[in-house]
Amino acid sequence: MLLKSCDVPYRLKYxxxxxxxxxxxxxxxxxxxxxxxxxxxxxxxxELIKAYKHAVVLWDVSLNNRCGEAQFDFIVxxxxxxxxxxxxxxxxxxxxxxxxxxxxxxxxIKNPDTQLAVAHAVLESEIKSYDWRxxxxxxxxxINETFHLDGSKKEQWxxxxxxxxxxxxxDNPHPMTExxxxxxxxxxxxxxxxxxxxxxVKTEFSSIAGGLKCPLCRKRIEILLTGKKxxxxxxxxxxxxxxxxLLRSLQDLYYLQEVPFSISEAEEWCQLSxxxxxxxxxxxxxKSTGQKKSVKYYL
DNA sequence: AACAAGAGGCGTGAAATGTG
DNA sequence: CACATTTCACGCCTCTTGTT
Numbered sequence: 001m002l003l004k005s006c007d008v009p010y011r012l013k014y015x016x017x018x019x020x021x022x023x024x025x026x027x028x029x030x031x032x033x034x035x036x037x038x039x040x041x042x043x044x045x046x047e048l049i050k051a052y053k054h055a056v057v058l059w060d061v062s063l064n065n066r067c068g069e070a071q072f073d074f075i076v077x078x079x080x081x082x083x084x085x086x087x088x089x090x091x092x093x094x095x096x097x098x099x100x101x102x103x104x105x106x107x108x109i110k111n112p113d114t115q116l117a118v119a120h121a122v123l124e125s126e127i128k129s130y131d132w133r134x135x136x137x138x139x140x141x142x143i144n145e146t147f148h149l150d151g152s153k154k155e156q157w158x159x160x161x162x163x164x165x166x167x168x169x170x171d172n173p174h175p176m177t178e179x180x181x182x183x184x185x186x187x188x189x190x191x192x193x194x195x196x197x198x199x200x201v202k203t204e205f206s207s208i209a210g211g212l213k214c215p216l217c218r219k220r221i222e223i224l225l226t227g228k229k230x231x232x233x234x235x236x237x238x239x240x241x242x243x244x245x246l247l248r249s250l251q252d253l254y255y256l257q258e259v260p261f262s263i264s265e266a267e268e269w270c271q272l273s274x275x276x277x278x279x280x281x282x283x284x285x286x287k288s289t290g291q292k293k294s295v296k297y298y299l
Numbered sequence: 300a301a302c303a304a305g306a307g308g309c310g311t312g313a314a315a316t317g318t319g
Numbered sequence: 320c321a322c323a324t325t326t327c328a329c330g331c332c333t334c335t336t337g338t339t
Contacts, residue, residue, distance in 0.1 A: 303337090303338080306334085313329105314327075314328095315326070316324080
């Protein structure tokens with residue numbers, strides 16, 4: 001069972017809001033692509049692991065102790081074994097060269113083993129001090145089936161094709177569930193997210209274009225919102241509710257500056273002079289702070 | 300005190316959806 | 320397809336609050 005889930009990381013939300021509103025720098029585009037694919041990978045692993053009802057699963061936990069600091073994609077507790085899975089969504093064929101994975105086109109990825117070893121030490125120290133009877137294991141999961149590494153194999157590497165077989169070990173009921181839940185909750189208490197490690201490369205808010213954006217293709221769209229309920233995106237032709245389009249723009253506004261905003265700011269951003277409509281949306285989907293004239297909305 | 304800006308409620312009409 | 324029902328946008332009104 002999934003004891004801790006993971007929301008879309010702020011870094012990704014920021015880029016989703018930014019794209020289409022400015023010309024992104026190379027650094028931003030790369031960072032965006034990496035995080036998109038990384039989160040996608042974690043998401044598909046989560047879908048897989050959800051099916052194993054007898055294991056306690058924690059998604060995205062950060063621990064900090066005398067062995068160091070580490071972020072864990074997945075921690076799975078079953079019977080007397082605690083397993084850490086570091087999910088990598090690498091695509092394509094690579095060769096192992098020294099401490100690098102090198103593709104035919106020459107792009108390089110650092111071998112994740114070093115980082116895995118640090119994370120393993122952090123987790124092991126945490127677990128052993130809680131209950132020495134637990135064993136700790138760590139794996140890199142190559143979740144994308146297109147990923148190949150010239151036949152290299154290591155015990156701690158799990159390719160997509162091996163995953164089902166590997167996970168079959170945790171497919172059986174065991175008498176530890178209660179105890180494992182306690183350990184899971186203990187880890188949650190020790191969970192210390194470090195937001196500084198997850199900051200996007202930001203663009204000055206004043207140079208970001210406001211207005212409406214297609215919720216799907218994320219292009220900026222110049223459509224006139226009349227009283228109709230549905231509109232289609234001039235770029236991708238998909239149909240959206242007026243509500244969805246506005247809501248997306250309002251979310252963008254919040255994620256781009258992370259500062260609560262007023263209704264009049266929202267009106268200006270969405271280029272829509274209908275206070276009532278925006279008010280309804282904001283009241284329904286946003287949190288608010290302040291009273292009367294100083295009410296600000298945020299997520 | 301006068302004024303501007305905002306919240307919240309209500310009624311109206313049009314669009315979208317459901318039904319025979 | 321025509322009609323009934325539901326959902327939604329929008330303007331209008333009133334009350335409250337902060338500013339000059």
